[in-house]
Amino acid sequence: MHEKCGVVGISLEDRSAARPLYYSLYALQHRGQESAGIVTHDGFQQHSHVEMGLVGDAFEQGDLQALNGSQGIGHVRYPTAGSLDCSCAQPFSVSFKSGSLGLSHNGNLVNAGEIRDQLAGLGHAFTSDGDTEVIAHDLARNLLEEDLVRAVKHTMARIHGSYSLTIMHDDTVMGVRDPQGNRPLCIGELEDGYVLASESAAIDTLDGELIRDVKPGELVVLHADGTGYDTYQLVENENTAHCFFEHVYFARPDSVIDDELVYEVRRELGRQLWEENGIDSDVVMPVPDSGRAFASGYAEAANEDSDADGVEFAEGLMKNRYVGRTFIMPTQDERERAVRLKLNPIKSTVEGKTVTLIDDSIVRGTTSNQLVQLLRDAGAEEVHVRIGAPPIIAPCYMGIDMASREELIAADRSVEDIRDEIGADSLSYLSIDAIAESLSKSRADLCLGCVTGEYPYDIQGEEKDRDVERPSIDAPTTADD
Numbered sequence: 001m002h003e004k005c006g007v008v009g010i011s012l013e014d015r016s017a018a019r020p021l022y023y024s025l026y027a028l029q030h031r032g033q034e035s036a037g038i039v040t041h042d043g044f045q046q047h048s049h050v051e052m053g054l055v056g057d058a059f060e061q062g063d064l065q066a067l068n069g070s071q072g073i074g075h076v077r078y079p080t081a082g083s084l085d086c087s088c089a090q091p092f093s094v095s096f097k098s099g100s101l102g103l104s105h106n107g108n109l110v111n112a113g114e115i116r117d118q119l120a121g122l123g124h125a126f127t128s129d130g131d132t133e134v135i136a137h138d139l140a141r142n143l144l145e146e147d148l149v150r151a152v153k154h155t156m157a158r159i160h161g162s163y164s165l166t167i168m169h170d171d172t173v174m175g176v177r178d179p180q181g182n183r184p185l186c187i188g189e190l191e192d193g194y195v196l197a198s199e200s201a202a203i204d205t206l207d208g209e210l211i212r213d214v215k216p217g218e219l220v221v222l223h224a225d226g227t228g229y230d231t232y233q234l235v236e237n238e239n240t241a242h243c244f245f246e247h248v249y250f251a252r253p254d255s256v257i258d259d260e261l262v263y264e265v266r267r268e269l270g271r272q273l274w275e276e277n278g279i280d281s282d283v284v285m286p287v288p289d290s291g292r293a294f295a296s297g298y299a300e301a302a303n304e305d306s307d308a309d310g311v312e313f314a315e316g317l318m319k320n321r322y323v324g325r326t327f328i329m330p331t332q333d334e335r336e337r338a339v340r341l342k343l344n345p346i347k348s349t350v351e352g353k354t355v356t357l358i359d360d361s362i363v364r365g366t367t368s369n370q371l372v373q374l375l376r377d378a379g380a381e382e383v384h385v386r387i388g389a390p391p392i393i394a395p396c397y398m399g400i401d402m403a404s405r406e407e408l409i410a411a412d413r414s415v416e417d418i419r420d421e422i423g424a425d426s427l428s429y430l431s432i433d434a435i436a437e438s439l440s441k442s443r444a445d446l447c448l449g450c451v452t453g454e455y456p457y458d459i460q461g462e463e464k465d466r467d468v469e470r471p472s473i474d475a476p477t478t479a480d481d
Contacts, residue, residue, distance in 0.1 A: 005090070005399070006031035007104040007185070008202055009073040009166035009173040012193035013226035016040075018067035020206050021074040024195070025055045027202040030252060031106070032078035035089035039102035040072035041171040046100040050075075050089045070193075071173050071224060073166040075104035091168075092132045098143045099170045105132040106198055107162035107183045108399040110459050111470050115158060118473055135159060143169065152176060152219050153234045160470045161457055162243075162398040162447075164214075166196050174221045176234075180241035180456055181216030182398050182447055184257045193226035199255035213258055216240050239466065241447040241456035244435050245400065248389045249290050249360045260439060263293050268438040269388045269430060270297025270358065277428030278302055279384050280309050282353035285316035287360075287371060288343070294388040295358035311356070316349040317371070339370040351379030357424075361389045365409035368422040376423070385424040390432050390451040391415065397459050398447060 006028030010017045021038045036058040037050030047067045051058035055076065075090035093102040109115075112131035115138060120126065124137045138158060142151035148169060162182035167174050175196035177185045188195045188203030188210050195203055200210045214220055217235030222228075243250075246257055253263035273294065284302065286295035299313035320342050355375055362368050372383045391410035405411045409418055419427035432451060436443050444466070449455035454465035 005078060005104075005106040006076045006198045006202075007073070007106050007164060007166045007175075007196075008075075008198070009104075009168065009175055009196040009222065010071065010190075010193060011173045011222035011224060011226045012070040012190070014070060015192065016068065017070050017072040017193075018064045020190075020195070021067075021072050022055065022059060022064055023205050024197055024202040025074045025076050027205040027252075028076050028198055029055055031198060031250065032076035035077045036075070037089055037091050037104075038067055038072055038074045039091040039093050039168060040067045040069035041100065041102075041168060042069035043171050046093060046095070046102065046168075046170075048091070048093050048102070050091065052089060069171065070226060071168060071171045071222075073102050073104050073168045073173060075166075090132055091166075092128075092130075092136050094136055094140060096140045096144070098140070100168075101136060101140050101143070102168040103132060103136045103139070104166045105135060106164045106185075106399060107178065108397060109134065109159050109161035109163065110397055110457055111160040111473070114473055131161075135163070135165070139167070148172065148174075148221070149219065149232050149234075153232075156217075156234055158471055158473050162241075164198060171224045172221060173224075174219060175214055176219045177214045177216055179217035179235040179237045180239070180447075181258070182241050182243050182456070184243075184246055184251070185214040186256070187211045187214055187220055187229065194222050194229050196220060196222070199251055199257065201252045201255045204254070210256060239456075240441075240445045242439075242441065242445060243398065243400075243447050244439060245361075245389070245396075245450070247439060248435075250400075253293055258439075265438055266293035266360075266388065267297035267300075269434070270294035270299075271301040272434040272438055273358070273386050273388055273428075273430050274298045274301035274305070276431060276434060277386055278305070278308065279356060279386075279426060279428075280354075281311060281356040281382070281384055283312045283314050283316065283349060284356045284358060285314055285349065286358050288315070288317055288319045290360045291358045291388070294360060298356075298358055298386065314346075314349045316346050316355065316375070317343045318346060319343055339367055340374070343371065343374065345374050345378040347378045350375050352381060354382040354384070355380045356384045356386055358386050358388065360387070361392060362387055362409060362418065362422070363392060364407055365418060365422055368424075372423045382425045383423075384426045385419075385422065385428075387427070387429045390429050390435065391418075392450050394450050394453040394462075396450045397455065397462070398449070398457070400450075 008024040091104040109131040164183035164185035188208040190208040219232040286292040458470040
């Protein structure tokens with residue numbers, strides 16, 4: 001699975017926003033590694049620097065010095081819609097009759113093609129195949145006829161899918177979250193301004209204070225002088241569709257998302273994993289790094305259980321942090337080799353012992369197979385695998401570049417078939433109900449499409465889990481007040 005994108009927006013009183021934006025993108029680097037960009041505004045004109053690569057590679061000292069202005073937005077990208085090249089790198093910026101516009105997008109629209117075709121027929125020229133440019137063109141068109149709030153509301157009424165956006169219209173920075181809150185976005189206060197970001201870890205990096213999450217369907221407009229912000233609840237839905245995988249895998253464990261500290265949620269998921277599927281073993285170990293909090297909670301619950309023998313929590317796999325992620329290897333052979341380059345077992349921890357290996361998910365199954373074999377080669381007597389999420393049976397259309405059904409090991413196999421495929425002595429997953437309980441939410445307020453095959457959006461060819469329809473893009477062109 002590829003990360004989703006990370007977005008940030010900052011408005012300060014009287015100092016340059018470029019370096020705080022740069023630091024924020026570093027804090028969000030885990031959400032995208034293919035491109036990074038910043039757009040600022042100095043009160044007179046827009047300045048932009050967008051490059052392929054990691055944040056540290058995309059910017060030099062001179063680049064930051066050229067990004068003048070106390071307001072700006074930033075973006076780190078892993079592509080989920082659009083090409084893997086600079087034409088889809090963000091923030092996407094455009095100048096038009098009513099001023100300049102910059103836009104950063106985390107998420108994925110499912111009706112972007114329809115809107116693109118309509119706008120192209122009206123004379124709009126597109127330079128990329130990404131859905132972010134579609135949002136930018138639609139918003140720019142509305143801004144020709146409406147004020148800022150109505151223009152955003154009108155665009156929200158036409159686009160369908162997941163999105164958290166940071167937008168800059170001239171020197172006004174704003175953030176908006178889709179009506180079902182699928183993608184995270186929060187607001188924080190700095191000593192001399194305000195910040196919008198995908199995760200609170202970016203606010204922490206700037207020595208700021210988290211104020212709260214942006215509400216689903218809410219528009220937050222930062223004052224251009226950095227002294228405050230205004231909010232507008234533009235759309236209200238009965239239920240949300242928060243992405244549970246933010247807590248399972250994607251977000252930093254030190255981030256607070258939807259009022260929950262990710263690290264504590266993962267520990268609770270581990271505790272639930274023991275309650276549902278615990279098995280006595282000599283040692284519990286995580287797959288680094290994302291399995292660590294799960295394994296900690298699992299081991300703690302096991303040692304509190306009076307009916308269990310107690311278990312040792314240990315690091316049994318050491319990570320080589322200079323090896324790229326296995327999913328970016330172009331061939332299966334290279335992915336398998338990368339696992340052995342990336343993780344090495346500590347023989348004394350596993351030799352002659354029964355081992356429970358904790359991971360956050362199984363996608364293709366290749367990595368799990370390799371890890372089980374690594375532990376057996378290191379002398380493990382038994383290897384039991386426990387997964388802190390339900391089986392992934394369907395692709396994600398909402399901003400995670402997940403494998404197709406043909407590549408998902410759980411799409412057409414039973415748990416016992418998967419256990420046999422990865423070579424484990426036993427295999428168990430966490431239930432959907434345990435996910436909902438750990439997040440203190442009802443199933444109706446979560447996006448569970450990848451584990452149920454039913455989605456909270458109207459996606460062609462897929463089942464829906466609620467009464468939802470794509471908006472008509474031919475609706476009247478003026479949003480209601």
